[in-house]
Amino acid sequence: MTSLPALESRHRAAFAVLSRLISCLVTEQILRAFYLPLHDPPSGITGILVVLSTHTISEDVDVFRPLRSSDIFVVVPMQNHPVLKDEKARKHGWLVGLVDPLDMLSPMLEFGSDNNGVDELDKFSRYILDNLRPPPWDVPSRGALRCVECPVALWRKFVETIFIPENLRDVIAHEIQSSLDWQTISYQNPPACPSLHAHPIEWEQSLVAGHPTHPMHRARMLNTNDTREYDWYHPKIRFVRALKNQLNILGEFSAIANELATTAAKNAGVSLDYSDDHIFVPVHELQISNISTRFKDVEILDEKVFLPAQAQSSIRTVIVPDFPGIALKLAVGVKISSSLRTISHFTADFGPRFSADIVPKLAVNPKILAVETEPSSAVYRTVDPEIAKHFTAVIREEYQPPKGENVIVCAALLESGHANVPAGISAVEHAFGLDTEEKKAVFLNSYIKLACEALIPALVKNGVAFEAHAQNVLLRFDIATKQLRGFIIRDLGGLRIHPATLCKSVGVDFRFLPGHCVATQTLEEIFPKFYHTFIHNHIQRLIRLLGFHHNGRGWEMVREHMSSMIPEEHPAWRVWMSPSSKTVNSKCLMRMRMRDSYRDMVYSPYPNMIQFRPQLPAHMG
Helix, strand or coil: CCCCCCCCHHHHHHHHHHHHHHHHHHHCCCCCEEEEECCCCCCCCCEEEEEECHHHCCCCCCCCCCEEHHHEEEEEEECCCCEEEEEEEECCEEEEEECCHHHECCCCEEECCCCCCCHHHHHHHHHHHHCCCCCCEECCCCCCEEECCCHHHHHHHHHCCCCCCHHHHHHHHHHHHHHHHHHHHHHHCCCCCCCCCCCHHHHHCCCCCCCCCCCCCCCEECCCCCCCCCCCCCCEEEEEEEEHHHEEEECCHHHHHHHHHHHHHHHHCCCCCCCCCEEEEEEEHHHHHHHHHHCCCCEECCCCCCEECEECCCCCEEECCCCCCEEEEECCCCEECCEECCCCHHHHHHHHHHHHHCHHHCCCCCCCEEECCCCEEEEECCCCHHHHCCCEEEEEECCCCCCCEEEEEHHHHCCECCCCCCCCCEHHHHHCCCCCHHHHHHHHHHHHHHHHHHHHHHHHHHCEECCCCCCCEEEEEECCCCCEEEEEECCHHHCEECHHHHHHHHCCCCCCCCCCCCECCCHHHHHHHHHHHHHHHHHHHHHHHCCCCCCCHHHHHHHHHHHHHCCCCCHHHHHHHCCCCCEEEEECHHHHHHCCCCCCCCEEEEECHHHCCCCCCCCCC
């Protein structure tokens, strides 16, 4: 087969979104997919993923019928085989349980009435058709295969045959388009990979593609205005003057906020009207229009009264160079990925109290895990939480590394495609000099061991599951030796906690606001959040990037180190560590989005990757 031409930025971005969309549709079992190992495949390809259309999902997979071109949603070339659902070879191929974007290749193909593929694809298209032969397939040998080039078009094709309200279809289509647009911009102007000496904020701002599996991973949407020229990483912090009795204030928020405002006013050469009854609240500049629309009883200060800030990878959490040691988590009326990034009254109430009453008592080893506390907050006082979430601020204490140590947000290490790094080399390989398999293995083993020792004890002993995805976890290391020291966990708003276990273990009957999603009815309910964030979207990515997924070595490390932290009598052992545990509940990003759900989690069975062993499907006869 003729080698395919290099993808331009737009095509690369389309593939990034398409691969994530297909990954979610298949892994969440929204669509069924078969994997076909190929006879004498083209260089770099091991097989094809044949994703079936929605009308086939209700059929019994073990009842054979020939599948036609109308039954096929999309065909994806694969450079590695996906995770199989079971060990049973069916006539159509191997049933897929999980497929990762990293295993997919471009171009993706679909059946159509015409062929808009480029000439180089003709031979490849014929090759694909030759492998979809009767009797298991009833596909015309000269059927028209065309390139899938537009993620929005594939989304619209998918929703043609399922029930989703039309307005929600359109909203999701706009989010996918935004993700495509912003990913294109990122590929056109990729950031450089920082050095191990770089300030942590440089790493926060070095993300190339962001979330590893979310189809709307790069979406950034305002209700108005074209945001493509906005500098997301260097926002201005504006100020609003409000009566203290209009807010619920916890911790030292008033003193810190007023100090921030005083500095901003001094820089602007203006004086502020101070009063014991008032407070100056910092707000993100993008939130000013929402403040002015929804809160008529507050005073928005002149735009020249501001502080320059630097945004972390989440965009809504910023550091202010004039005030080292703290970060501001601010409501931002912007949809990032698929959620409006505001801050709930639950988070504002929970963080300061949990930081003071519980964090010091958690079963964590302070030598290897630091918890960034949220000692102060303010939220507008109203009975309507949908209003309150637009006027909320949380102050977080930032970890200050000792001399000779530095920290990097783990999400940045899992990126690739930087301007100063050869293609195909991830940031973690480049920064830590992991240029041999042995170096990679030593690094990965140390990383997994420390991560398990840092994050699992609180789950086992306290019933507290940290939201340990790579954007919430920072790696600590010795700059000179590159030796890993431990981790930092941040963002307390996404925890899952079993109150009875917590109370029994720390001796504090912590009170949750009624309806707060952090509190669970059973201990088992905290497991899916931890699995999805820590295993599925964090550790799995690192294992795959370093080349220890398909040979199973990375998962052997996971089993070894998780086994040392989870007692066999603990319920988590049966769910995660038992060899008979083939599936686990994990978060479904697309199912949630299709239900227009953000806070109400939707879980479904995923293959239990903790128990993954190498899978080598034989070629089909």
